[in-house]
Each structure stands twice: as structure tokens, then as C-alpha cells.
Amino acid sequence: MAKTYSIRQLTKEMGVTSRTLRHYEDEGLLSPERQGLARIYSQRDRARLQLILRGRRVGFSLAEIREILDLYNAEDHGVAQFQHSRKKFAERIVALEAQRKDIDESIAELKLAVERADNFLAEHHAAQNPPRVKMTGYSVMPAAE
Amino acid sequence: MAKTYSIRQLTKEMGVTSRTLRHYEDEGLLSPERQGLARIYSQRDRARLQLILRGRRVGFSLAEIREILDLYNAEDHGVAQFQHSRKKFAERIVALEAQRKDIDESIAELKLAVERADNFLAEHHAAQNPPRVKMTGYSVMPAAE
DNA sequence: GCCTCCGTTTACGCGAACGTCAAGATGAGT
DNA sequence: ACTCATCTTGACGTTCGCGTAAACGGAGGC
Structure with a gap:
């Protein structure tokens, strides 16, 4: 049998909350199987989740991620x-x-x-107790352009 | 006299709205001079704005950007x-x-x-009218991990 | 004087991405 | 049978980053 994950396992492994996983499901990014009510995540779900989270880290919106996933999928x-x-x-x-x-x-x-x-x-x-110092040379901002 | 910018000039140059500039000001990221009510942006303001926008593009929140700017500043x-x-x-x-x-x-x-x-x-x-095709080999997802 | 820009403030609204209860189902352990 | 942990489905709340009126203030041209 292929390995599966409970929602807890996945949240701990990935560092997200269960709310987040359900939200992704609501948004159509994940669709784990069910055993009764409980969600059962497959390897594929886990892989998709990794892509989703990386997508988020690089600034994609969930809608964009869904689009990419759909294209893949x-x-x-x-x-x-x-x-x-x-x-x-x-x-x-x-x-x-x-x-x-x-x-x-x-x-x-x-x-x-x-x-x-x-x-x-x-x-x-070396200098003891430099009480207050003014910024020298470089102004407030790094050179622009 | 140092070059200055009106709010319109800056918005057009940077591709943002005036609302955005005012918002950044409300958040303490910019503080242009005033002539009466009108805002007058200096070179320094412009440089800061560039940093702000780049910060946004790489995913920083305005609060984070303000913190960095404060440290610089x-x-x-x-x-x-x-x-x-x-x-x-x-x-x-x-x-x-x-x-x-x-x-x-x-x-x-x-x-x-x-x-x-x-x-x-x-x-x-080469093939004419390939009516429908099933994905071959590579499954739905790229290899995970 | 009046129109037209360009500017201003105040303030409510909105979509995204969840957080946070509330109220209940389900199975495992004792 | 009872407790407990873990799950479930709503559904309202929150934060962020502005959008979007609404209502008004000069300055310049005709």
C-alpha cells in the first residue's frame, strides 16, 4: 500500500496549520481522499503541498499556484x-x-x-564608551541609481 | 537647488498610484517636504521609494521595510x-x-x-489533428523531494 | 468668473490568506 | 460507558496593502 499521511503528520512535517491545509482544499489546490470524514493525504498530495508552499515563499498567490498546478496536472x-x-x-x-x-x-x-x-x-x-556618534560619510541612503 | 519631484512625476516614473505614496507616508516609510499642502519629494525620497518597491517585490511587508529603513536611516x-x-x-x-x-x-x-x-x-x-492525448510517462507531478 | 487640473484629507471597502471560535463526529484506550 | 485526542464543518474575525469615492483647495488659462 502506498504511504499516506494524516492531516497532523503533514502539518508537523511542513510547518503549517490544519486550517491552512483545509483552506488549500477549499481553494482547489489539494483534494485528499477520505476515510469517512477524515482526510487521507497521499504522496502526491504531499508533493503538491510542497510545491504550493514553495510557490508561496516565492510570492505566488494561491490562484496563481492553482493555475500552475492545473497546467501540470x-x-x-x-x-x-x-x-x-x-x-x-x-x-x-x-x-x-x-x-x-x-x-x-x-x-x-x-x-x-x-x-x-x-x-x-x-x-x-578600542575606544572606551563612545558616547554618541554621527554617521560619517555615507549618508542616510545607499546611492540610488 | 536639488532636484525635486511632484507626486505625479514620481508615480509615473515608478509605476505606482498616488494613493500608494500617501499610504507609504502614513506608514512612516516616506516623509516628503511640503509646500503648503502639496508634497515635494526629494532625491532621497525617490531613493527610499525605490528601495521600498524592491522590498515589496521580494516579499517584505511594509513593516519590515520600515524597520530596515529605520536601521539604515x-x-x-x-x-x-x-x-x-x-x-x-x-x-x-x-x-x-x-x-x-x-x-x-x-x-x-x-x-x-x-x-x-x-x-x-x-x-x-507532423501528425495532423491529434485529437486527444494522454500524458505519457511523467505522472501528474514532478518528482517530489 | 469659471473651468480644468493637480493636489489634498477622511474614511469606508475589498480580496487574499488564513486565525479563531463553536459545536459536533469518530475512534482508541481504560 | 466514559474520557480524551483528533478529526470534522461552518462561519465570523483579522491583517495587509492598497482601491475608491466624497468633498474640498489653490493655480493657471480663456
């Missing part, structure tokens, strides 16, 4: 549908690459900020 | 404050790097999906 497609899917996927890729650029830039800026803090702390390590 | 810090800032910045960097990993994985998966679509379309290009 289709069992019965014509050529036109495949072309449509391909196009959608390609669009997502472009958006994600732009987002990665934003992230890289943010990281670079934060690293600069860390460096400046380190410099400051190094300077004022 | 402080004019008068003690050693303890600098240490605190440094720590916060470092945490953000770690989070962003994790996020970049998620993005890279998402991109990789979407590229696979595009490839599969291309394969399908190549196969069924």
Missing part, C-alpha cells in the same frame, strides 16, 4: 492547451528571473550595510 | 544599536538567500515543464 490535453501551458510557464520563468535579480540586489545592499556596521564596530572597539 | 547610534542592526541585516540576508534557492528551484521546474511541452509539441507537429 492536466491529464487530457490538446495541442492548443500545451502551447498555452508552455507560454504560461515561460512567463513565470521570466518573472522569477526578474525577482531573483531583485533579491541579489537586496542581498548586495544588505551586505554593504553589514560591512559598514562592522567597520563602525571595529573603529569603536 | 538612523543618524545617531550607539554601539549597541549598530550591533543590533548588523544582526538584523544578517538575518535578512540569510532569509533572502533561502528565497533565492526557492526561486532557482522553481525556475528549474518550470524549465522542465517547458521542455516537456516542447517535446510534446514537436512529436505532434
Whole structure:
């Protein structure tokens, strides 16, 4: 028999609440089997959940995630549908690459900020009780553009 | 005289509405000067706005952005404050790097999906009117884990 | 004087993504 | 049979990030 999961198991493993899983079900992102009332999650459900959560972490809305999942999930497609899917996927890729650029830039800026803090702390390590200090040189903002 | 911007100019340049700028001001993210009632945005305001918008694109909440901006912006810090800032910045960097990993994985998966679509379309290009086709091999989901 | 922009404040509204009760079903253990 | 944990289905509440009127204030052109 294929391995299955209770709702509790899955919430603990994935770090979400049961409410979240039910919400995803309401939104059509998951559709676990039932044993009576209880939900029984399959490996496939678990895999979908992982995709959903990663989608969320990269900023997709649940509606967007559902769309992607539907495109993946289709069992019965014509050529036109495949072309449509391909196009959608390609669009997502472009958006994600732009987002990665934003992230890289943010990281670079934060690293600069860390460096400046380190410099400051190094300077004022020997000095005892530096009572108050004005920011030197670099103004309030990192250089824009 | 340093260059300044009206609210309209800034909205057009940045692709946001005036409501958004006022909202950021309400939230303490911007504080443009005034000429009477009218807002006058400086270069610094513009730079901050760019940071805000990029922050939003990478998934920061306005509260988080304000915190980062405040850390940047402080004019008068003690050693303890600098240490605190440094720590916060470092945490953000770690989070962003994790996020970049998620993005890279998402991109990789979407590229696979595009490839599969291309394969399908190549196969069924010569064939006329492929009426209906079942997904072959790869199941509903990409391999989990 | 009046129109037309561009700007302002105040404030209610909204969709997304859940949180948070309330009230009950179901099975396992004693 | 009783308790207990774990599940269920509503259904209203909350936070965030603005959208969207409503109502008004100058400044410039005709």
C-alpha cells in the first residue's frame, strides 16, 4: 500500500496549520481522499503541498499556484492547451528571473550595510564608551541609481 | 537647488498610484517636504521609494521595510544599536538567500515543464489533428523531494 | 468668473490568506 | 460507558496593502 499521511503528520512535517491545509482544499489546490470524514493525504498530495508552499515563499498567490498546478496536472490535453501551458510557464520563468535579480540586489545592499556596521564596530572597539556618534560619510541612503 | 519631484512625476516614473505614496507616508516609510499642502519629494525620497518597491517585490511587508529603513536611516547610534542592526541585516540576508534557492528551484521546474511541452509539441507537429492525448510517462507531478 | 487640473484629507471597502471560535463526529484506550 | 485526542464543518474575525469615492483647495488659462 502506498504511504499516506494524516492531516497532523503533514502539518508537523511542513510547518503549517490544519486550517491552512483545509483552506488549500477549499481553494482547489489539494483534494485528499477520505476515510469517512477524515482526510487521507497521499504522496502526491504531499508533493503538491510542497510545491504550493514553495510557490508561496516565492510570492505566488494561491490562484496563481492553482493555475500552475492545473497546467501540470492536466491529464487530457490538446495541442492548443500545451502551447498555452508552455507560454504560461515561460512567463513565470521570466518573472522569477526578474525577482531573483531583485533579491541579489537586496542581498548586495544588505551586505554593504553589514560591512559598514562592522567597520563602525571595529573603529569603536578600542575606544572606551563612545558616547554618541554621527554617521560619517555615507549618508542616510545607499546611492540610488 | 536639488532636484525635486511632484507626486505625479514620481508615480509615473515608478509605476505606482498616488494613493500608494500617501499610504507609504502614513506608514512612516516616506516623509516628503511640503509646500503648503502639496508634497515635494526629494532625491532621497525617490531613493527610499525605490528601495521600498524592491522590498515589496521580494516579499517584505511594509513593516519590515520600515524597520530596515529605520536601521539604515538612523543618524545617531550607539554601539549597541549598530550591533543590533548588523544582526538584523544578517538575518535578512540569510532569509533572502533561502528565497533565492526557492526561486532557482522553481525556475528549474518550470524549465522542465517547458521542455516537456516542447517535446510534446514537436512529436505532434507532423501528425495532423491529434485529437486527444494522454500524458505519457511523467505522472501528474514532478518528482517530489 | 469659471473651468480644468493637480493636489489634498477622511474614511469606508475589498480580496487574499488564513486565525479563531463553536459545536459536533469518530475512534482508541481504560 | 466514559474520557480524551483528533478529526470534522461552518462561519465570523483579522491583517495587509492598497482601491475608491466624497468633498474640498489653490493655480493657471480663456
